Amino acid sequence: MKLTHFLFTTLTAPIALCTAALAAPETISAYLPCNGTAMQGSVVRPVRTQQFAELHQAVVQRFAALPKEKQEAINKKGSPDHLMEYDADLWPDKAEYETYAAAWKNTQLARLADVYVGMKDDGNNIYSVISGTKDTKGGIMPLTIGSLRYDAGKNVWISNNGELTGKEFSADASYDFGAQTGNEWTMEKKDSLSTLREMLRLTKTTDGKAVYLFYSLIERSSISGRVIANHGYAIIFPITTASARATRPGQK
Numbered sequence: 001m002k003l004t005h006f007l008f009t010t011l012t013a014p015i016a017l018c019t020a021a022l023a024a025p026e027t028i029s030a031y032l033p034c035n036g037t038a039m040q041g042s043v044v045r046p047v048r049t050q051q052f053a054e055l056h057q058a059v060v061q062r063f064a065a066l067p068k069e070k071q072e073a074i075n076k077k078g079s080p081d082h083l084m085e086y087d088a089d090l091w092p093d094k095a096e097y098e099t100y101a102a103a104w105k106n107t108q109l110a111r112l113a114d115v116y117v118g119m120k121d122d123g124n125n126i127y128s129v130i131s132g133t134k135d136t137k138g139g140i141m142p143l144t145i146g147s148l149r150y151d152a153g154k155n156v157w158i159s160n161n162g163e164l165t166g167k168e169f170s171a172d173a174s175y176d177f178g179a180q181t182g183n184e185w186t187m188e189k190k191d192s193l194s195t196l197r198e199m200l201r202l203t204k205t206t207d208g209k210a211v212y213l214f215y216s217l218i219e220r221s222s223i224s225g226r227v228i229a230n231h232g233y234a235i236i237f238p239i240t241t242a243s244a245r246a247t248r249p250g251q252k
Contacts, residue, residue, distance in 0.1 A: 036121070043113045043115055144217075164186055167184055
Protein backbone atom coordinates (compact mmCIF):
# COMPACT_ATOMS: atom_id res chain seq x y z
CA MET A 1 0.00 0.00 0.00
CA LYS A 2 1.33 3.37 -0.92
CA LEU A 3 1.84 5.90 1.87
CA THR A 4 1.87 9.65 1.36
CA HIS A 5 5.35 11.16 1.11
CA PHE A 6 5.87 14.34 0.28
CA LEU A 7 13.19 28.42 0.61
CA PHE A 8 13.64 32.78 2.94
CA THR A 9 14.52 36.05 1.45
CA THR A 10 13.32 39.63 1.79
CA LEU A 11 12.20 41.05 -1.53
CA THR A 12 12.64 44.72 -2.25
CA ALA A 13 10.31 44.65 -5.25
CA PRO A 14 6.56 44.94 -4.61
CA ILE A 15 4.65 41.67 -4.46
CA ALA A 16 1.57 41.85 -6.64
CA LEU A 17 -0.31 39.72 -9.10
CA CYS A 18 -0.16 40.72 -12.76
CA THR A 19 -2.85 42.89 -14.25
CA ALA A 20 -4.35 42.90 -17.70
CA ALA A 21 -2.41 46.07 -18.50
CA LEU A 22 0.80 44.02 -18.41
CA ALA A 23 -0.56 41.65 -21.06
CA ALA A 24 0.41 38.74 -18.86
CA PRO A 25 -0.69 35.22 -19.79
CA GLU A 26 -3.99 34.66 -18.02
CA THR A 27 -3.27 30.98 -17.47
CA ILE A 28 -0.50 31.71 -14.95
CA SER A 29 -1.14 35.32 -13.89
CA ALA A 30 -4.02 34.11 -11.73
CA TYR A 31 -1.46 32.31 -9.59
CA LEU A 32 2.00 33.93 -9.91
CA PRO A 33 3.35 37.46 -10.49
CA CYS A 34 4.41 37.77 -14.13
CA ASN A 35 5.93 41.28 -14.13
CA GLY A 36 9.42 40.44 -12.87
CA THR A 37 8.49 40.46 -9.18
CA ALA A 38 8.02 37.44 -6.95
CA MET A 39 6.00 36.39 -3.95
CA GLN A 40 7.08 34.47 -0.88
CA GLY A 41 5.83 31.01 -0.07
CA SER A 42 6.79 27.89 1.80
CA VAL A 43 7.66 24.37 0.74
CA VAL A 44 5.33 22.14 2.73
CA ARG A 45 4.53 18.49 3.31
CA PRO A 46 1.60 16.76 5.04
CA VAL A 47 2.24 15.47 8.56
CA ARG A 48 -0.06 12.84 10.05
CA THR A 49 -0.97 12.43 13.68
CA GLN A 50 0.16 9.45 15.74
CA GLN A 51 -3.45 8.33 15.99
CA PHE A 52 -3.78 8.23 12.21
CA ALA A 53 -0.47 6.34 11.86
CA GLU A 54 -1.71 3.65 14.24
CA LEU A 55 -5.07 3.33 12.51
CA HIS A 56 -3.41 3.25 9.11
CA GLN A 57 -1.05 0.49 10.18
CA ALA A 58 -4.05 -1.74 10.86
CA VAL A 59 -5.35 -0.95 7.37
CA VAL A 60 -1.99 -1.82 5.83
CA GLN A 61 -2.03 -5.21 7.55
CA ARG A 62 -5.55 -5.98 6.28
CA PHE A 63 -4.57 -4.82 2.80
CA ALA A 64 -1.55 -7.17 2.75
CA ALA A 65 -3.82 -10.12 3.55
CA LEU A 66 -6.16 -9.47 0.61
CA PRO A 67 -5.94 -11.30 -2.72
CA LYS A 68 -3.79 -9.59 -5.35
CA GLU A 69 -6.82 -8.79 -7.51
CA LYS A 70 -8.53 -6.98 -4.64
CA GLN A 71 -5.33 -5.07 -3.82
CA GLU A 72 -5.09 -3.90 -7.42
CA ALA A 73 -8.73 -2.80 -7.41
CA ILE A 74 -8.21 -0.73 -4.25
CA ASN A 75 -5.04 0.87 -5.63
CA LYS A 76 -6.85 1.83 -8.84
CA LYS A 77 -9.58 3.60 -6.85
CA GLY A 78 -7.27 5.48 -4.52
CA SER A 79 -4.29 7.82 -4.56
CA PRO A 80 -1.55 8.16 -1.93
CA ASP A 81 -2.28 11.89 -1.53
CA HIS A 82 -6.00 11.47 -0.85
CA LEU A 83 -8.08 10.10 2.00
CA MET A 84 -8.82 6.46 1.21
CA GLU A 85 -12.37 5.57 0.29
CA TYR A 86 -14.32 3.24 2.54
CA ASP A 87 -13.95 -0.43 1.71
CA ALA A 88 -15.60 -3.16 3.77
CA ASP A 89 -12.59 -5.45 3.37
CA LEU A 90 -10.33 -2.87 4.97
CA TRP A 91 -12.80 -1.64 7.60
CA PRO A 92 -15.16 -4.48 8.63
CA ASP A 93 -16.55 -2.04 11.20
CA LYS A 94 -17.57 1.14 9.39
CA ALA A 95 -17.36 3.10 12.63
CA GLU A 96 -13.62 2.44 12.58
CA TYR A 97 -13.45 4.08 9.15
CA GLU A 98 -15.19 7.17 10.50
CA THR A 99 -12.53 7.38 13.23
CA TYR A 100 -9.84 6.87 10.57
CA ALA A 101 -11.27 9.67 8.39
CA ALA A 102 -11.56 12.02 11.38
CA ALA A 103 -7.90 11.36 12.26
CA TRP A 104 -6.88 12.04 8.64
CA LYS A 105 -8.61 15.43 8.80
CA ASN A 106 -6.17 16.43 11.57
CA THR A 107 -3.30 16.31 9.04
CA GLN A 108 -1.21 19.49 9.18
CA LEU A 109 1.19 20.99 6.64
CA ALA A 110 4.74 21.30 7.97
CA ARG A 111 6.81 24.17 6.55
CA LEU A 112 10.15 22.86 5.30
CA ALA A 113 11.69 25.99 3.76
CA ASP A 114 10.84 29.52 2.64
CA VAL A 115 10.97 30.33 -1.06
CA TYR A 116 10.08 33.05 -3.52
CA VAL A 117 8.67 32.51 -7.02
CA GLY A 118 7.58 34.76 -9.85
CA MET A 119 7.73 35.12 -13.62
CA LYS A 120 9.28 37.62 -16.03
CA ASP A 121 8.59 38.36 -19.69
CA ASP A 122 11.50 37.38 -21.93
CA GLY A 123 9.69 38.46 -25.09
CA ASN A 124 7.95 36.55 -27.86
CA ASN A 125 5.36 35.19 -25.42
CA ILE A 126 8.06 33.37 -23.43
CA TYR A 127 8.22 33.76 -19.64
CA SER A 128 11.05 32.54 -17.41
CA VAL A 129 10.83 31.64 -13.73
CA ILE A 130 12.26 33.79 -10.94
CA SER A 131 12.89 31.63 -7.89
CA GLY A 132 15.15 31.29 -4.91
CA THR A 133 15.81 29.79 -1.53
CA LYS A 134 18.59 29.98 1.02
CA ASP A 135 21.23 27.30 0.74
CA THR A 136 23.10 25.77 3.68
CA LYS A 137 25.75 28.53 3.49
CA GLY A 138 23.20 31.33 3.59
CA GLY A 139 23.38 32.14 -0.11
CA ILE A 140 20.49 32.19 -2.55
CA MET A 141 20.00 29.38 -5.04
CA PRO A 142 17.21 28.87 -7.62
CA LEU A 143 14.60 26.15 -7.35
CA THR A 144 14.43 23.30 -9.85
CA ILE A 145 11.57 25.06 -11.61
CA GLY A 146 13.99 27.95 -12.28
CA SER A 147 15.09 26.08 -15.41
CA LEU A 148 11.55 25.99 -16.84
CA ARG A 149 10.07 28.50 -19.28
CA TYR A 150 6.42 29.13 -20.12
CA ASP A 151 5.27 29.61 -23.71
CA ALA A 152 2.08 31.68 -23.38
CA GLY A 153 1.26 31.34 -27.07
CA LYS A 154 1.15 27.56 -26.89
CA ASN A 155 0.25 27.22 -23.18
CA VAL A 156 3.12 24.82 -22.58
CA TRP A 157 6.01 24.70 -20.13
CA ILE A 158 9.40 23.98 -21.68
CA SER A 159 11.90 21.91 -19.71
CA ASN A 160 15.18 20.25 -20.58
CA ASN A 161 13.15 17.10 -21.19
CA GLY A 162 10.57 18.52 -23.58
CA GLU A 163 7.21 20.30 -23.50
CA LEU A 164 4.67 19.92 -20.69
CA THR A 165 1.15 20.22 -22.05
CA GLY A 166 -1.76 21.47 -19.97
CA LYS A 167 -5.20 20.51 -18.77
CA GLU A 168 -7.57 21.59 -16.01
CA PHE A 169 -7.13 20.15 -12.50
CA SER A 170 -9.48 19.91 -9.56
CA ALA A 171 -9.44 18.16 -6.19
CA ASP A 172 -12.03 17.88 -3.45
CA ALA A 173 -11.63 18.00 0.33
CA SER A 174 -10.23 14.47 0.36
CA TYR A 175 -6.95 15.80 -1.13
CA ASP A 176 -4.00 16.24 1.27
CA PHE A 177 -3.76 19.95 0.42
CA GLY A 178 -7.49 20.67 0.50
CA ALA A 179 -10.10 21.38 -2.18
CA GLN A 180 -8.65 23.35 -5.09
CA THR A 181 -8.84 23.98 -8.82
CA GLY A 182 -6.32 25.06 -11.41
CA ASN A 183 -4.14 23.88 -14.26
CA GLU A 184 -1.69 21.02 -14.62
CA TRP A 185 0.98 20.49 -17.26
CA THR A 186 2.60 17.08 -17.83
CA MET A 187 5.11 15.38 -20.09
CA GLU A 188 5.96 11.69 -20.41
CA LYS A 189 8.83 10.18 -22.36
CA LYS A 190 9.45 6.47 -22.88
CA ASP A 191 12.36 4.69 -24.48
CA SER A 192 14.16 1.39 -24.14
CA LEU A 193 16.04 2.62 -21.06
CA SER A 194 13.53 4.53 -18.96
CA THR A 195 10.15 6.20 -18.52
CA LEU A 196 10.21 9.82 -17.39
CA ARG A 197 7.23 11.85 -16.20
CA GLU A 198 7.43 15.56 -15.37
CA MET A 199 4.58 17.65 -13.95
CA LEU A 200 3.92 21.26 -12.91
CA ARG A 201 0.60 22.30 -11.37
CA LEU A 202 -0.76 25.72 -10.36
CA THR A 203 -3.93 25.83 -8.27
CA LYS A 204 -5.97 28.05 -5.99
CA THR A 205 -7.87 26.70 -2.99
CA THR A 206 -11.62 26.89 -3.29
CA ASP A 207 -11.78 29.07 -0.17
CA GLY A 208 -9.55 31.62 -1.92
CA LYS A 209 -6.95 31.63 0.85
CA ALA A 210 -3.92 30.13 -0.91
CA VAL A 211 -2.19 29.41 -4.18
CA TYR A 212 -0.21 26.21 -4.68
CA LEU A 213 2.61 25.26 -7.00
CA PHE A 214 3.40 21.56 -7.34
CA TYR A 215 6.37 20.17 -9.25
CA SER A 216 7.53 16.60 -9.71
CA LEU A 217 9.87 14.58 -11.88
CA ILE A 218 10.17 10.81 -11.68
CA GLU A 219 12.15 8.48 -13.91
CA ARG A 220 12.02 4.69 -13.78
CA SER A 221 14.15 2.05 -15.45
CA SER A 222 12.27 0.34 -18.31
CA ILE A 223 14.10 -2.87 -17.48
CA SER A 224 13.84 -3.20 -13.70
CA GLY A 225 11.18 -0.63 -12.87
CA ARG A 226 13.59 0.84 -10.32
CA VAL A 227 13.31 4.57 -9.64
CA ILE A 228 16.30 6.37 -11.20
CA ALA A 229 15.29 9.92 -10.28
CA ASN A 230 12.55 11.22 -8.01
CA HIS A 231 12.26 14.92 -7.24
CA GLY A 232 9.35 17.11 -6.29
CA TYR A 233 7.81 19.57 -3.85
CA ALA A 234 4.65 21.47 -2.98
CA ILE A 235 4.75 25.23 -2.36
CA ILE A 236 1.98 27.19 -0.67
CA PHE A 237 1.52 30.95 -1.13
CA PRO A 238 -0.98 32.38 1.39
CA ILE A 239 -2.94 35.17 -0.30
CA THR A 240 -5.07 36.47 2.58
CA THR A 241 -2.40 36.88 5.25
CA ALA A 242 1.21 38.04 5.49
CA SER A 243 1.95 35.14 7.81
CA ALA A 244 4.07 32.31 6.46
CA ARG A 245 2.51 29.88 8.95
CA ALA A 246 1.24 26.87 7.04
CA THR A 247 -1.84 24.90 8.04
CA ARG A 248 -4.38 23.04 6.02
CA PRO A 249 -6.21 25.62 3.89
CA GLY A 250 -9.35 26.70 5.65
CA GLN A 251 -8.14 25.78 9.13
CA LYS A 252 -7.21 28.39 11.71
